[in-house]
Amino acid sequence: MQQLTISFIGGGNMAEALIAGLRRAGHAAELICVAEPTEARRQQLSSIYGVRTTADNVEAVSCADMLVLAVKPQQMKNALSGMGEHLKTDATIVSIAAGVSISSLAEWLSGKSANLVRVMPNTPALVGEGMSVLYSDAGDEHHNRATYLMQACGAVEWVDSEQQMHAVTAVSGSGPAYFFLLAEVMRASGVALGLSEELAGKLAAQTALGAGRMLAESGRTPEILRQQVTSPGGTTQAALDVMFEEGLPATVRKALAAASKRSKELAG
Ligand SMILES: NC(=O)C1=CN([C@@H]2O[C@H](COP(=O)(O)OP(=O)(O)OC[C@H]3O[C@@H](n4cnc5c(N)ncnc54)[C@H](O)[C@@H]3O)[C@@H](O)[C@H]2O)C=CC1
């Protein structure tokens, strides 16, 4: 796997997270190529990660053993136009775009559908703690290559229905933003209650980290972990009573349904 040439179409936030993961995993910088129209961004990526960059998508596509499509869903059709004929026949094509279906990608790549893999990663990939969910009906070699790419950035799961990718996007793709919003509000509330911004920010971040590790490592359900913090008649109970009275669980359910609906709309 470490011999594969991996090209990216689009060198934005998510591409950077994956490049960082590949470099950490020891993938050679000269085997990573990024096609990106913004010059400043190309310079940034080449100076931080040592990777090859180009403004020419054809250059990146034609050398790729694995091609990672990392432009916005709305930019995908335009970015893929005319690219199908430049792909190596056995190249693996990995799309990380929210919503965009394998059938749309195949159409935009002029029928080159056999080797497509859809991935929904998330930004904690940047620190090696990503959650990536993959779907493909391509052969084993393509499964293995896509797994290699995403395991460099964190945990990997596969689903066996493309339809499930909408729910995945709502939970883990967009999910970091929900926790960041909570951290923003916790920091601001700490400040309002008399703490410095620096201390309140640290308390929110370390609490998120600790709670996240307990969720991932304790083997206990979120409900049990919550109950273990909540002394009857205590401070947590006072806070959670407000959250339930104000309808936080219903709001979160509604929010995730909106994310899943939007993912379906982006299908292409
Ligand atoms: N940001 C996130 O948390 C996540 C994003 N995604 C998906 O990843 C994809 C990229 O998202 P971000 O990195 O956040 O966006 P971004 O806007 O940071 O990056 C997109 C990059 O593509 C470049 N670009 C635009 N048109 C191009 C073209 N024709 N050819 C080559 N490059 C082109 C832009 O200059 C930009 O640098 C999206 O499809 C999104 O749905 C998936 C999971 C999480």
Ligand SMILES: O=C(O)[C@@H]1CCC=N1
């Ligand atoms: O907001 C978005 O559309 C992308 C996909 C998941 C996270 N960010």
